[in-house]
Structures are given as structure tokens and as C-alpha cells.
Amino acid sequence: AQSVTQLDSQVPVFExxxxxxxxxxxxxxxxxxxxxxxxxxxxxxxxxKYLSGSTLVKGINxxxxxxxxxxxxxxxxxxxxxxxxxxxxxxxxxxFTGGGNKLTFGTGTQLKVEL
Amino acid sequence: EPEVTQTPSHxxxxxxxxxxxxxxxxxxxxxxxxxxxxxxxxxxxLVSFYNNEISEKSEIFDDQFSVERPDGSNFTLKIRxxxxxxxxxxxxxxxxxxxxxxxxxxxxxxxxxxxV
Numbered sequence: 001a002q003s004v005t006q007l008d009s010q011v012p013v014f015e016x017x018x019x020x021x022x023x024x025x026x027x028x029x030x031x032x033x034x035x036x037x038x039x040x041x042x043x044x045x046x047x048x049k050y051l052s053g054s055t056l057v058k059g060i061n062x063x064x065x066x067x068x069x070x071x072x073x074x075x076x077x078x079x080x081x082x083x084x085x086x087x088x089x090x091x092x093x094x095x096f097t098g099g100g101n102k103l104t105f106g107t108g109t110q111l112k113v114e115l
Numbered sequence: 116e117p118e119v120t121q122t123p124s125h126x127x128x129x130x131x132x133x134x135x136x137x138x139x140x141x142x143x144x145x146x147x148x149x150x151x152x153x154x155x156x157x158x159x160x161l162v163s164f165y166n167n168e169i170s171e172k173s174e175i176f177d178d179q180f181s182v183e184r185p186d187g188s189n190f191t192l193k194i195r196x197x198x199x200x201x202x203x204x205x206x207x208x209x210x211x212x213x214x215x216x217x218x219x220x221x222x223x224x225x226x227x228x229x230x231v
Contacts, residue, residue: 034220043224044158044206090158094220100146100163100170101210101220107157 002027002093006106013081014114021076021109023065023091033074034092034103035065044090050074061085086113117141121207121223128197128230136192136226138207144221147190148208149182151175152225158206164190197230204228 005024013019025031035047048059055067065076074091091106120139128134140147149161162172164182179195190209194201207223 036222044222046220046222092158100148100165102148102160102163102171103150103158103208103220104160105158 002031002095002104004091004093004104004106006091006109008109009107010110010112012112012114015083016080018079019077019081019085019111021089021091021111023074023076023106025072025074025091025093027072027093027095029095031093031095032101033065033067034094035059035063035074035076036090036092036105037061038088038090038108040087047076047089081111081113083113083115085111087111117221119207119209119221119223121205121226123226124224125227126229128228130199130230131196134194134197134228136194136205136207136228138190138192138223139188140190140207140209141221142188144209144211146170146210147182147184148210149192150206150208150222151203152206153200153203161192161205194228197228199230202228202230 003026033050036044037047038044047063048057050057050067058064063078065074067074088108088110090108092103094101094103122137147164150158151161152158160173162176163170181193183191204225204227206225210220
């Protein structure tokens with residue numbers, strides 16, 4: 001079975017500062033990796049995904065993530081955050097099981113951008 | 116861009132009542148899913164559905180839950196006798212074939228179920 005660990009439950013950061021949200025996963029097979037963002041009282045929006053190929057993945061809103069197989073990590077980064085980036089961020093892994101792709105989510109990281 | 120549509124956006128029900136949450140997946144998607152997020156907690160997988168049958172379910176998905184694709188476009192989650200602890204946001208999702216080729220996974224905006 002696969003699992004996801006997001007060690008930081010909250011990350012406060014000042015506007016225009018860089019940020020990194022950490023994600024580690026465990027799986028006995030190859031995985032697909034995702035970051036989702038959830039704004040208050042809204043659904044899940046896909047930020048970016050890693051399926052294969054280049055380990056540096058660029059997503060929407062200036063976010064990027066790097067897949068590191070040896071460290072089983074998929075950390076999310078943004079060089080300069082904006083107030084509007086305040087949201088909950090979820091890392092997720094998926095393995096195709098023949099019956100579809102079940103996503104296993106981490107517990108989430110609340111990013112709070114302050115002036 | 117294609118969307119997964121969920122209705123209603125918010126439903127309040129009395130404990131013990133049956134509820135049906137509705138979803139319209141993206142039309143060319145083949146796999147359908149329900150997830151649940153209890154307030155302040157992580158998103159949890161409930162069930163996946165393919166070729167008109169359940170392909171995988173979690174331990175949360177007990178006998179009080181059922182899913183159906185009644186008419187080829189809708190995908191429903193029924194909770195037979197709701198409990199207070201069923202209060203959560205329920206997300207429907209759909210995906211393409213066996214690989215994340217194009218849209219990959221698409222989530223609906225969710226139905227907030229409140230059991231009183």
C-alpha cells in the first residue's frame with residue numbers, strides 16, 4: 001500500500017518570499033504524484049502532476065515540484081508567493097490497480113501568506 | 116474545459132435518513148470515484164467504479180453506502196441511514212483510461228453533507 005506524509009501542517013510565509021511544502025511518499029511500486037490546492041470552502045484543484053519523464057514539473061500559478069526517487073520526495077516550491085496563494089495544499093500518490101487510480105492523500109499543509 | 120458536476124452543493128439531512136449525492140462525470144471518462152473529507156481532515160478514498168461495478172472500496176465504504184450509474188451519465192452515492200459522523204464534504208471524480216494521458220483525474224466541487 002502507498003502512503004503520503006506531509007510533515008508541516010502549517011507554513012506561514014511573508015508575501016514575495018519563497019516557499020517549499022514538503023511531501024514524502026512510500027510505495028512498493030512506481031507511483032504517480034500530484035499536488036492539489038483547496039481554497040476555503042472550495043473543491044480540489046490540480047496544481048501539477050508527475051507521471052514520468054523530467055523530474056522537475058511545472059504547474060499552474062507559478063508552482064513547481066521536483067520528484068526525487070531516491071529520497072521518495074515530491075516537494076512543492078514557489079519562488080515568490082502572493083496573498084492569494086493562501087490555501088490548503090495536498091500531496092497525493094496514485095497507483096493504477098486495474099480498477100482505476102485510487103488517490104491517497106496526505107494530511108495537507110495550510111499555507112498562510114502574510115503581508 | 117470539461118467539468119465534473121456535483122449536486123446539490125449542500126445537503127442537510129436528519130440522522131437515519133437516506134441521502135443520494137449526484138455526480139455527472141466527464142463524458143468520455145471511464146473510471147468514477149467518490150472521496151470524503153471530514154471537516155479539517157484529509158481527503159479519503161471511498162470507492163472506485165468501472166464497467167458498471169465497484170472495482171475497489173475502502174474500509175469506510177460499508178454496507179450503508181452504495182454507488183450506481185443509473186443512466187449512463189449520472190453517478191450516484193447513496194447513504195442508506197445517515198449517521199452524525201457521515202457529515203463531510205463528498206467529492207466525485209472521474210478519470211480517463213488506464214493512464215493519466217490527458218485530463219487525468221478531475222474532481223467535482225463537492226457536496227457538503229450535514230447530518231443533524
